[in-house]
Amino acid sequence: MLFQVENLTSGYGKIDVVRSLSLHVDEGERVGLFGPNxxxxxxxxxxxxxxxxxxxxxxxxxGEDITGADPHKIVKKGLxxxxxxxxxxxxxxxxxxxxxxxxxxxxDKGKASNFEKVFALFPRLKERLSQRAxxxxxxxxxxxxxxxxxxxxxxxxILDEPSVGLAPIIKEELARAIGEIADSxxxxxxxxxxxxxxxxxxxxxxxIEKGSVSLETTDVSQVNxxxxxxxxxxxxx
Amino acid sequence: MTLEAIAAIIAxxxxxxxxxALMASGLSxxxxxxxxxxxxxxxxxxxxxxxxxxISDRGGLAKVLQPxxxxxxxxxxxxxxxxxxxxxxxxxxLSIKSGFGLGIGVPLAIVFCGIAGYVIYxxxxxxxxxxxxxxxxxxxxxxxxxxxxxxxxxxIFGPRYKKLDRILEGRxxxxxxxxIGLQEVLIIVxxxxxxxxxxxxxxxxxxxxxxxxxxxxxxxxxxVGINVNQxxxxxxxxxxxxAGLAGLMLGGLFFILPTMGSEPLLRxxxxxxxxxxxxxxxxxxxxxxxxxxxxxxxxxxSLYWAPVVLxxxxxxxxxxxxxxxMGGKES
Numbered sequence: 115m116l117f118q119v120e121n122l123t124s125g126y127g128k129i130d131v132v133r134s135l136s137l138h139v140d141e142g143e144r145v146g147l148f149g150p151n152x153x154x155x156x157x158x159x160x161x162x163x164x165x166x167x168x169x170x171x172x173x174x175x176x177g178e179d180i181t182g183a184d185p186h187k188i189v190k191k192g193l194x195x196x197x198x199x200x201x202x203x204x205x206x207x208x209x210x211x212x213x214x215x216x217x218x219x220x221x222d223k224g225k226a227s228n229f230e231k232v233f234a235l236f237p238r239l240k241e242r243l244s245q246r247a248x249x250x251x252x253x254x255x256x257x258x259x260x261x262x263x264x265x266x267x268x269x270x271x272i273l274d275e276p277s278v279g280l281a282p283i284i285k286e287e288l289a290r291a292i293g294e295i296a297d298s299x300x301x302x303x304x305x306x307x308x309x310x311x312x313x314x315x316x317x318x319x320x321x322i323e324k325g326s327v328s329l330e331t332t333d334v335s336q337v338n339x340x341x342x343x344x345x346x347x348x349x350x351x
Numbered sequence: 352m353t354l355e356a357i358a359a360i361i362a363x364x365x366x367x368x369x370x371x372a373l374m375a376s377g378l379s380x381x382x383x384x385x386x387x388x389x390x391x392x393x394x395x396x397x398x399x400x401x402x403x404x405x406i407s408d409r410g411g412l413a414k415v416l417q418p419x420x421x422x423x424x425x426x427x428x429x430x431x432x433x434x435x436x437x438x439x440x441x442x443x444x445l446s447i448k449s450g451f452g453l454g455i456g457v458p459l460a461i462v463f464c465g466i467a468g469y470v471i472y473x474x475x476x477x478x479x480x481x482x483x484x485x486x487x488x489x490x491x492x493x494x495x496x497x498x499x500x501x502x503x504x505x506x507i508f509g510p511r512y513k514k515l516d517r518i519l520e521g522r523x524x525x526x527x528x529x530x531i532g533l534q535e536v537l538i539i540v541x542x543x544x545x546x547x548x549x550x551x552x553x554x555x556x557x558x559x560x561x562x563x564x565x566x567x568x569x570x571x572x573x574x575v576g577i578n579v580n581q582x583x584x585x586x587x588x589x590x591x592x593x594a595g596l597a598g599l600m601l602g603g604l605f606f607i608l609p610t611m612g613s614e615p616l617l618r619x620x621x622x623x624x625x626x627x628x629x630x631x632x633x634x635x636x637x638x639x640x641x642x643x644x645x646x647x648x649x650x651x652x653s654l655y656w657a658p659v660v661l662x663x664x665x666x667x668x669x670x671x672x673x674x675x676x677m678g679g680k681e682s
Contacts, residue, residue: 165570189576197574203567214564217557218576262575 116141116301117193117270122171124161131157133325134171139270139303144296146312147305149322155305156198158322159274163195164188175270189218192269196259198278204248208239211247211258215265224267232261235291253284257291264295271295272303277311289314358527360647366535366604367618368642369542372635373597374619375626376549377590379634382623383566384586387486390493391471392619393612394500395464395591399598400607401504402463404513407456409449420444453518461595468591471496472584480583501609512606515599538600545596546635552589553631562586566629618645625665627678637676 117139125131132154139145147155160166162173164185173181175193203211212232216225233240236257242250247258256276263271276292277285289311296302296315306312312319321329374396381389405411423441427434450456475492479485519533553559564572565582573579594612601611618641626637641661648660668676 163574165573184578184580185573186576186578189574195574197571201568201571201574203564203571205567206563210560214560214572214575214577217561217564266576 115139116143116176117303118172118174119158119162120172120174122158122161122173123169124157124166124171125169126157126166130169131325132161135322135326137320137327137330139301142299142301143318144302144304144316146309146316146319147303147322148307148309148312148319149328151307153323154325155322156274157325159195159197159272159305162188162272163193186218189266192267193272194263194266194268194270195272196263196274196276198259198275200255202247202255202258202262205246207244207246208250208258209243211262212239212265215262218266225265228265228267232264235264235294236261253280253288256280256288260288260291260295268300270301270303272305274305275307276304277306277308285311355528356650358529360650361643362526362529362531362535362539364643364646365539365639366642367645368639369538370597370601370615371618371622371642372542372546372638373593373600374615375622375634375638376546376631377593378619378623379626379629379631380562380566380586380593381590383629383631384562384569385476385480385583387476387489388493388620389471389476389587389590390490390616391475391497391500392493392590392594393616394497395468395471395594396598396601396612396615397501397504397607397609398467399460399464399595400515400602400611401508401513401598402595403453403456403460403599403602404515404607405456405508406451406459407453407516408513410513411450413447413450416444417448453516457518457599460599461592464595464598465588465592468587468594469584471591472587476587477584480580504609508609512608513602514606515602517603534603538604541600545593549593550631558582558585562589621661621665625668625675627672627675630675630677633675633677640676 115138119135119137121134121136122132123130123134135154135158137145137147147158149155157166161168164180164183164187168181171181172179175188175191178191180188180191180193203214206214212229216228219225238254239257239261242254247255250258260273260276263273273292276288280288285308292302292304292315302315304312304315309319318330318332320327323329374392378389378392381387381392420441420443423437424445427438427441430437451459471493475496476489479488479492482488517532517534519537521533523530523532524536525531551559553563561572561577561582562585564575564577565579565586569579572582597615598612601615605611619638622637622641623634625641626633626635644664645657645661649657652660672678
C-alpha cells in the first residue's frame with residue numbers, strides 16, 4: 115500500500131472538519147474523492163500535505179508515518195498536493211511557476227525533460243511561458259497548477275477540484291490530460307464535485323460526508339447517479 | 352527658481368531618495384514575505400554605520416587592539432616558541448594603527464548587519480511567527496529591541512558623535528553651476544546599481560525566487576516544497592544588509608549617533624505605504640518621489656514645512672489610490 119490515512123481528525127480551532135477518516139491508495143491506483151462542499155475534502159488534503167496539523171490519527175506514505183511533518187519534507191518524499199487552480203504565484207510568469215515546482219528536487223537532472231513533459235501535456239502553457247499567472251484563463255491556471263505539481267516528479271499526485279468552474283470543453287481537455295498522467299504510472303487522488311469526471315478517470319471512489327468516508331466503491335460502473343444526487347441535494351419529492 | 356537651485360534640489364532629492372530606497376526596499380521585502388513590519392530596521396541602519404566606523408576608523412577597533420599588539424611585541428621574547436609565532440601578529444596589529452580602512456570596513460559592516468538582522472529575527476520575531484496577532488506583537492517587540500540596542504550602543508560607544516571617512520575625496524562635481532560632493536554622487540550612482548542587483552537576485556537566484564514565492568502565496572510555496580520557516584530569516588538577513596548599506600552611506604554624510612536611523616525609518620515607512628505595500632517597484636519609485644518632494648518643499652517653503660507637504664501628498668495619494676502608487680489589488 116502506497117498511501118494510507120487512518121482515523122484522521124483535523125480542523126480549525128475547536129471545530130473538527132475531518133472526523134476520524136480512513137482511506138487507502140495502492141501503488142498505481144487512481145482514486146476519486148467526492149462529496150458536498152464543506153464536508154472536509156480540502157481540509158483532509160491540507161492535513162495530508164502538512165499545511166494544518168492533524169489532531170489525531172495517522173497519515174502513512176510508503177510505510178512511513180508523515181503525520182505532522184513539515185510540508186516541504188512531504189513534498190520531497192514525492193507526495194504532491196496540487197491545490198485549486200486559483201492557488202498559484204499570481205505575479206510570476208508561467209515559466210517561474212513551473213521552475214518553482216522543481217524547488218524540492220535535489221538535482222537539476224531531469225528538469226528539462228520535465229518541462230518537455232508538461233508542455234506535451236499542456237501545449238498552451240508553452241505558448242504562455244512568459245505570461246504572468248494571474249493573466250491566464252481559469253482553465254490555463256488549472257493546467258499550470260497541475261504542471262507545477264508534475265515538475266516535482268510526484269509519486270502520489272493529489273489534485274484538488276481540478277474541474278471547478280471550468281467550461282465543459284476545457285473540462286474534457288483537462289480530464290484527458292489527467293488520464294494521460296495516470297497512464298504514465300503516477301498514482302493519483304482526484305478530488306472533485308463532478309462525479310462524471312471522476313468516473314472517467316478513477317478506479318475507485320470514496321464519498322466524503324461530514325468529515326468521514328460514507329461510501330467506498332470499487333465498481334465505478336455501478337455507482338448510482340440518483341443516489342449521489344440524493345446525497346447532495348436530499349430526497350427529491 | 353533658478354536652474355542651479357533646481358539642480359541642487361534634484362541632487363539632494365536623489366541622495367535622500369537613494370537612502371529611502373535602500374531602507375524601504377528591505378522593509379518591503381520583509382513585509383511581503385512575513386506580513387510584518389520590522390521597527391528595528393532603523394537600528395540596523397545605525398548598526399551598519401557604527402560597525403563600519405568601528406572597523407575602518409583608527410579610533411575604533413584598531414585603537415582597542417593597540418595595547419594588545421604592544422604587549423605581544425614586547426613580551427614575545429619571553430614566550431619561547433609561542434612568542435615566535437605570535438610576534439608577526441603583534442607587529443601586524445601595530446601596523447593597523449590608522450584603522451582597517453573602508454575597503455575592509457564596508458563589506459564587514461554589511462556582513463555584520465546581516466548577522467545582527469538574523470539575531471533580531473531569532474530573538475524578536477521568530478517566537479511569534481504563526482501566532483495570532485503576530486504582526487502587532489512584532490511591532491512591540493521590535494520597537495522594544497530597537498530601544499534596547501540604541502541605548503546599548505550609547506553605553507558602549509559613548510555620546511560622542513562619530514563620522515565615517517568619505518569614500519571618495521576630491522573636488523565636488525560641477526553640474527549646472529551646482530557643486531555636488533563626490534560622496535553624494537557615489538550614493539546616487541551606487542543605489543540604482545544595488546537595486547538592480549537586488550532585482551536580479553529576486554528574479555534569477557533560487558533564494559530570490561523562493562522569497563517572491565512566499566510573498567505571493569505562502570501556502571502554495573509550502574506545497575512546492577519551499578521551507579517557508581527558513582525563507583523568513585533569510586529575507587530578514589537580506590533586508591538587514593540593505594539597511595546596513597544605507598547606514599554606511601548615511602554615516603559618510605552626517606554624524607553617526609544611536610538614533611540616526613529613527614528619522615529615516617519613519618520616512619521609509621511613508622515610502623512603503625506611498626509606493627504600495629509589498630510592491631518593490633512602487634517602493635523604489637516612491638522613495639525617489641518622496642526624496643524629491645521633501646527637498647523641493649524644503650527649498651520652496653522651508654525645512655519645517657517639508658514634512659507637512661510630504662504628509663499632505665501621502666494623504667492625497669491614499670485618498671485616490673488607497674493601496675499606494677503601485678499597490679496590488681486586495682487578494
